[in-house]
Amino acid sequence: MLLKQAATQIAPLTGLTPEEVLRLLEVPPQEEMGDVAFPCFTLAKSLRKAPVVIAGEIAVALQTEGMDATAAGPYVNIRFDRNVLAPQLLEELGSETFGKLQLGQGARVVIDMSSPNIAKPFGIGHLRSTVIGAALYRLYNEAGYTSVSVNHLGDWGTQFGKQITAYKRWGNEETLQADPIRNSLELYVRFHDEAEKDPSLETEAREWFRKLEQGDEEAQRLWTFFVNVSMQEFNRMYERLNVDFDHTLGESFYNDKMGAVVEELRAKGLLEESDGALVVRLDEENMPPCLIIKKDGTTIYPTRDLATAIYRHDVMQADKLLYVVGGEQKLHFRQVFTVLSKMGYDWADHCEHIPFGLMRFEGRKMSTRRGKVVFLQEVLDEAVARALQIIQEKNPNLEQAEQVAEAVGVGAIIFGDLRNNRMNDIDFSLEDAVSFEGETGPYVQYTHARIQSVLAKAANVSHDEQEMDLDTNGSIAESTEASAEVGETHLEKDRMNNLPVAIIGDTSWALLKLLSDYPSYLEKAVLRNEPSVIAKYTIDVAQAFNRFYHAERIADAPSGVKAFRVKLAEHTAKRLAYNLSLLGVRAPERM
Ligand code: ARG
DSSP: OHHHHHHHHHGGGTTSOHHHHHHHOBOOSSGGGOSEEEEOTTHHHHHTSOHHHHHHHHHHHTOOTTEEEEEETTEEEEEEOHHHHHHHHHHHHHSTTTTOOOSSTTOEEEEEOOOOBTTSOOOHHHHHHHHHHHHHHHHHHHTTOEEEEEEOOBOOSHHHHHHHHHHHHHOOHHHHHHSHHHHHHHHHHHHHHHHHHOTHHHHHHHHHHHHHHTTOHHHHHHHHHHHHHHHHHHHHHHHHHTOOOSEEOOGGGGGGGHHHHHHHHHHTTOEEEETTEEEEOOTTTTOOOEEEEOTTSOBOHHHHHHHHHHHHHHTSOOSEEEEEOOGGGHHHHHHHHHHHHHTTOGGGGGEEEEOOOOEEETTBOOOTTTOOOOOHHHHHHHHHHHHHHHHHHHOTTOTTHHHHHHHHHHHHHHHHHHTSOTTSOEEEOHHHHHOSSSSSHHHHHHHHHHHHHHHHHHHHHHHHHHOSSOOTTOOHHHHHHHHHHHHHHHHHHHHHHOOOGGGSOHHHHHHHHHHHTHHHHHHHHHHTTOTHHHHHHHHHHHHHHHHHHHHSOOTTSOHHHHHHHHHHHHHHHHHHHHHHHHHTOOOOSOO
């Protein structure tokens, strides 16, 4: 809001639009330099003057009420009058539309996320896809899009031929039912070991998959059983991660839709034979051919993705198609999108692969084939156990410590992922992620809980001032409500009196400005498909609050300023809790 205010005033002096000015504005590196800085370098050409001269002229022209501008070399440094602006900013934070954007104008964005493979472990890549996808889903909604999430289960492909072969030889229903993923994985590993010695297993597996594609009764029955037991396990995970999907449509859903795609490719003259297989050549695009039908007549991953994209566009009415899938599938998506555009679909431009880097847990990597696997369930359990230990040390009397530990442990994993630029490879340390200090989820949660207790204390002190018989045992929720009421009355008074300078301290002013700036971070996060922008911002807010908390009194502040500080703390708590929820992390009231 401060930036907008500055931009509208600067724009007419420069020949730029307010939006252009907004993009140039900077937050100065040091507090003494003011609240906003406008660099004049880029104007030198159009105005035919030296940047220093331009800065001087703008500074002189900018002297309006509540704003003080000085030239510093090629920059105009602007300082706002805290007393004039603070009440306005606070009021704006309280408005219902604050923090909602209209970037999307209701456009539908279909987000392909999570998409684990049946009969295989839910991998770390799938975890990343799930948490990044779920965050984008919510961020897009905040930005005025209509988000639709799809879990594109890997429930089809030659691996099911292998799975059936292995199951029929070495598996049984009870073992699989008891621990589906582990047992499937064992079967899968065994298949690969034995197939090295006996290649006929591969032939058998291909035969089973062919049967499956042709609707063979036994193959179908076994496949359905694998899907069901895997889904039960995945759903437990989704529950803990607080994620659900608008659609769960696996690759198998497109079985009856691929024939039409293949025909269309043929009719459009795109299909070529190569070594007995059918491909779309992508020589001009400098890519290897996109495989459509394999030698043995079966379809393959790209074929299913072509049918999927067309379905999402035509039936789900997607305006934008996002695929939150690891960076190792970059070529695959470039091929698929290119084939779509060769088919004449101009909406292929609206398809976007949202890649992310690898994640290791304490140096251990995922590897399905060798069977050395980090099971996500175990990682979550370990994080929760660590969280419980810290909580019991810090706050041995906490009620419902187990629930809080679940929120903190799982939140630590989600936040520990999302705070990284998504393309970064992460070496995940549980100890760091669960720590209550540093740039972690628990740190943000802890700050949020701290504010709740500050607010409760503030409310009790106010009650004290007003009525003698106060209920010290009142729950936090009630107390917060009371403080909001009291806060309101005080604020009115403050506003009328106009707050004296000393009252809005540097740390509260810095916090207030940061809270007001939230929409620009949301915009950045959505434009870059980067939830880390919000995670980092949320850490900044928590840190700004803690600086404020250490430097200025809140609950026992002098009455003239207390309402302002309490209100500021309330808005901070709301922002922290809300942003955590956007990222999929819960914010316990006490910790
Ligand atoms: N199941 C795939 C895998 O685990 C990811 C699917 C991604 N989505 C898609 N439309 N291809 O590698």
